[in-house]
Amino acid sequence: MENNFLKAMQFRHACKLFDENKKVSKNDFDFILEAGRLSPSSFGVEHCRFIVVQSGDLKKKLMSACYDQPQVGTASTTVVILGLKEDLKPGSEYVQKMFKRWQMPEEKYNAMLGFYKFMVDQLDITWWSISQCHIAGANMMTSAASIGIDSCPIGGFDMKKVKDVLGVDSNKYTVGLIIPFGYRVNEQRGKIRLPVDELVEYR
Template identity: 55%
Template sequence: MKETLLSALRFRHACKHFDKTRQIPGEDLEFILEAGRLSPSSMGLEHWKFIVVRTPALKTQLQGACGDQPQLGSCSAAVVILAKKAELAPDSEYVRALLKREVPQAEYEGLLRFYADFAQRVDLVAWSVAQCHIAAANMMTAAAAIGIDSCPIGGFDPAAVREVLDIDGRRYEVALILPLGYRAQPQPARHRLPLEALVEYR
């Protein structure tokens, strides 16, 4: 089990060029999306929405919105991860319904008050985007576990991405774009700091 997971983590890398001739089977795409859906989120608010882009013309337009990065045009599918914004307003039906699942009835009103206070103190959009990155990480690991490559793309023009996909910017922030497919080139050497440089036991 440990080796299986480690080999998936080692297989994953930021793939720069995908094999344009290979398409991800639908059931594999669903497996990857399911890994995103099952991800943890702060207060269980499932901050994400996934737009799966497979149409060649749309992928080409997305490439333009991502500084012409070739991953977008060559991938089999690009998952555009949107972070919820409007739905996170403290009085929204969405927040009320999802927080209700989190606690016993007796604690619900207290949780709503806590959330209303929290929402005033934090940057809700940054908080929402952070949750989406957790879903993205799980999707990348799930993809790697079944031999599918990915590359997280943060280098995009948000307004241009919104325009390509007709996304309401009041409702969603573009969090990350995740092209998926099969590598066209060998995996490059990986560079990581050693654990000793990163970990302190106390």
């Protein structure tokens, strides 16, 4: 099937090494960040925050916190997606602020806050937040691919070291995903995926 979205999906691969001489332009990076910003989030409370690392020194420190994976240090720009923790607790000022934006009638607003508490009390907030970072990250990677920019999702990192490198407050944030962006050095291998009939069941 010829389709621009699927072409971008084929183009995106877990890029292991970036060309250090090729930089992603500000315009292109703003486009990628916009895809992150417009991503959906549970209850619309926008769990993700984005730290955009461009400094070579900081990228190398991050690379070391990612078990020396070269893509983190050779990328043009490496984004660390943080997930909120403390602010997401039911009853927090942040959650109230996020719900107030919808300008619901008072009764509905209170019912929403109650439902939020009912749902979130059953969750592990840290993992909930991480899952939202993965959604934003996926959209950022596919949007990047649509304009010929490579990326690699990085889940292989030492959480404590990444937080130390960036001075992140552990009570406020978890690290959801790290994504280096740039331009590939090597051609990608073909896509390896299970066939549709092993993945999909119609009922």
